Amino acid sequence: MKIPENLIQKYNVPVPRYTSYPPANFFHENFRADEYVSAIEKSNHEWPENISLYIHIPFCSKMCHFCGCNTQYTRDKEKMGRYVEAVKKEIKMVKKLLDPSRKVSQVHWGGGTPNSLPIEMIRGIMELIHENFQFIEKPEIAIECHPAMLDENYTGQLVLAGFNRFSLGIQDFKQEVLDNVNRDAPNVPVKEIVSWIRGFENTSVNLDFIYGLPFQSEKSFSETIEKAVDISPDRLVTFSYAHVPWIKKAQKILEVRGLPEAQEKLSMFEAGFKILTGNGYTPIGLDHYAKHTDDLSIALKNRKLHRNFQGYCTRETTGQVYAFGATGISQLESVYAQNDKNPESYVELINKGQFTIEKGYHLNRQEKIIRHVINEMMCNEYLSFKEAAEKFNTSAEEIKNALNFDRKLFNGFVADQLLEIDEEENFQVTPTGRFFIRNIAAQFDPNLQKETKRFSKAL
Structure with missing residues (x-):
């Protein structure tokens, strides 16, 4: 699908990514650790009942210049060990506050590079989780992996530890691209790594790529995605490189190397979309x-798709997120709480028996309504005021009031054939509108009327 040039020029403006609502840059430092404790206790009586656990591993063996994550570069096993022990203590601290009848539906390890840890450290955390929590019948237990740090034995040990979904951060198959962003290439073909994983029952694979990096082109990125299709992952992500050098100074290096022009970057996206949708991917x-x-x-088809900081998930695996480790963000029904970003101070406070909350945010009822509406648009590309009202046991009018809803804000999207609104004011995003979903969602956000914060562009 070719995106019309006039629409690109019109809608390629800075808007939030909406991995949360309000976005993380609204979290504030006046949020205290005792408020987090109260929020955990309150979460036992809120929806969703299921528990999602997020484990943040901040360590990497080297710095990738495109990275926007909170990471630390080390190979010091003693340092890693101290951190892992602190994570285990934090898990025990939170477990004491949770209703023991609640079940875990999702576990996600992110970073950093989780597989930079020795396998026995990962196994130790996973054993603790399995000893302390009940699980639903088919939980999703995922880990983000750098393929350059995987071998067959380590991969098998991860499966034995309980992981059933592997997200491999490929980024690009072209060596020149990897060299210029300071990322190691895998030691064995990715196809072989995937075969190791699929050698076990009930496992699945995600492959992650980034477009918009130096030395990428439409041709080279098409070749990368064609190669990915040949590997046939269950899921695949093509992330748009977010250039935010005012936050991540190392990204300035990529300006020197030469970032693709906006049109070339868009061509990469369009090429990837055409290849993947033409090969059986939704x-x-x-x-x-x-x-x-x-x-x-299947969840998208049934309008039961959900999203959190860890990515898309189904309603079945959706849970309130309890995050562990430095910089981890807990996403509870009524509160967001982010841990200290510094691994050393995180370990020090946890060892004293204290939670390490650096910042957080309390959501009121209006913000929960806005969050639901934006999630429905971002995930399911559909909104019914009637259904939203039923969820919050209120009227459609209150939903609109919470949004400061103004129908005129959406007339341009309808005129550009990006959005359809029927007589009952049900919103349906069109196939072309999908590319501008962040722009559409932003019109439901009252905060943007007075917004001064900086965001990456929509495309």
């Missing part, structure tokens, strides 16, 4: 793809 949101038989594709 587009999920703006940058994710899943096979038609995958749970995400």
Whole structure:
């Protein structure tokens, strides 16, 4: 699908990514650790009942210049060990506050590079989780992995530790691209790594790519995605490189190397979209793809797709997120709480028996309504005021009031054939509108009327 040039010029403006609402840059430092404790206790009586656990591993062996994550570069096993022990203590601290009848539906390890840890450290955390929590019948237990740090034995040990979904950060298959962003290439072909994983029952694979990096072109990125299709992952992500050098200073290096022009970057996106949709993948949101038989594709079809900081998930695996480790963000029904970003101070406070909350945010009822509406648009590309009202046990009018809803804000999207609104004011995003979903969602956000914060561009 070719995106019309006039629409690109019109809508390629800075807007939030809406991985949360309000976005993380609204969190504030006046949020205290005792408020987090109260929020955990309150969460036992809120929806969703399920528990999602996020484990943040901040360590990497080297710095990738495109990275926007909170990471630390070390190979010091003693340092890693102290951090892992602190994570285990934090898990025990939170477990004491949770209703023991609640079940875990999702575990996600992110970073950094989780597989930079020795396998026995990962196994130790996973054993603790399994000893302390009940699980639903088919939980999703995922880990983000740098393929350059995987071998067959380590991969098998991860499966034995309980992981059933592997997200491999490929970024690009072209060596020149990897060299210029300071990322190591895998020691064995990715196809072989995927075969190791699929040698075990009930495992699945995600492959992650980034477009918009130096030395990428439409041709080279097309070749990368064609190679990915040949590997046939269950899910695939093509992330748009977010250039935010005012936050991540290392990204300035890429300006020297030469970033692709906006039009070239868009051509990469369009090429990837055409290849993937032409080979049996369903587009999920703006940058994710899943096979038609995958749970995400089925959830989208049934309008039961959800999203958190860890990515898209189904309503079945949706849970309130309890995050562990430095910089981890807990996403509870009524509160967001982010841990200290510094691994050393995180370890020090946890060892004293204290939670390490650096900042957080309390959501009021209006913000919960706005969050629901934006999630519905971002995930399911659809909104019914009637259904939203039923969820919050109120009227459609209150939903509109919470949004400061103004129908005129959407007339341009309708005129540009990006959005359809029926007589009952149900909103349906069109196939072309999917590419501008962040712009559409932003019109439901009253905060943007007075917004002064900086965001990456929509495309």
